[in-house]
Amino acid sequence: MFSEASLKSARNLSKSSRISRVNDLSLWLDATSDKAFEKEKDDNSIISIWKDTNPRSSAQIATNSSISSLYPTYILSEINGLPVANFKKSSNNCMTISSQSFFNNSEDFTLYLIFSPNTLDD
Secondary structure (H helix, E strand, O other), rough: HHHHHHHHHHHHHHHHHHHHOOOOOOOOOOOOOOOOOOOOOOOOEEEOEEOOOOOOOOOOOOOOOOOOHHHOEEEEEEOEEEEEOOEEEEEEEEEEOOOOOOOOOOOOOOOOOOOOOOOOOO
């Protein structure tokens, strides 16, 4: 019950945050969002597609591997009891952005990442 309240609170904070009002927001990936995945994720389920929660976008991030064991996994309660996308330490364990408009060599971009590393060795 406590974890449900924390998740609901995190979702409300995300929806009402200033992030959604950033004019040139290119990509917003939020593992707590109920719109981030095609359906509600179970603990330790694989993430093959992650949807951009930017209200002005419909981008999707897809895994770049055909081997499901290399997909990132959805962990229901990880950082302060909230869900996360867990990427294993592997060169094949990543996701790719289908829209090339996100990366533009002529402009800088800022990445804001909330993460909890298992180790800081690389």
